[in-house]
Amino acid sequence: MANKHLQDNPRARKKFRIIGFISFSIGLICVITAMIDFFTADFMPKLFFLFFIGMPFLFVGGVCLNFGYMRAVSKYTATETAPVAKDVANYMLAGTRDELAKTISAVRGEKVSNGPMCGSCGTQNEVGANYCDNCGKMLSKVCSCGEKNDSDARFCRKCGNRL
Ligand SMILES: [Zn+2]
Ligand SMILES: [Zn+2]
Incomplete structure (x- = not known):
């Protein structure tokens, strides 16, 4: 129900995208800073606490981005990926079927001929x-x-x- 409401509300999705992007960026900067500090510090990393601040931001940002792009992603998946996946599956199945028939014939010592x-x-x-x-x-x-x-x-x- 909440998802449906969200999908029908482009403004809410735009907000989610913006919040998600900002939050994700802040989180990423915090985590990277913490990491750099952690690996370059001589004795004790002083900025490692940023890691624990950055992680929730990354998480919240990720969730918001997920909501914000949910419709686009699901639409893309439905219209673009599904037929391609189907074609690939059919192609592979057809190829496998022919190969299988040939292999079976070869195993039985038959000439492949119609x-x-x-x-x-x-x-x-x-x-x-x-x-x-x-x-x-x-x-x-x-x-x-x-x-x-x-x-x-x-x-x-x-x-x-x-x-
Ligand atoms: Zn004959
Ligand atoms: Zn004739």
Whole structure:
């Protein structure tokens, strides 16, 4: 409920951004100063207490910035990141699927081919093959119209001519 109210209130979000930015900057300066003092001090770091002042500022600043940019971030995530992530996932899945099929075929010792099966000896031939790899039998009947038909076809699937 509070989030929704905040998302519908651009002025509140702007305030959060400004407060967040200032608070975060103060916190960062305090912490860095404390760190520099801590590592450069000869005996006892005198400014290390700034660390404990800076940390709450950093925290508050971070929370305010989070609120201030929440909508922009969620909008960006929804419109930009999600489709990209989906595409990447699909791309990877498709690639994996193809690779998997190839791997399985390779493991089984099969030839990866979707070409015509020889009606005479049963050999699976390469895509676009006209004659059987194994026995030399014609795998397709080319019609006078140019359409390539199965070797056992009696009529052309494109123009209906008798083969
Ligand atoms: Zn054959
Ligand atoms: Zn034809």
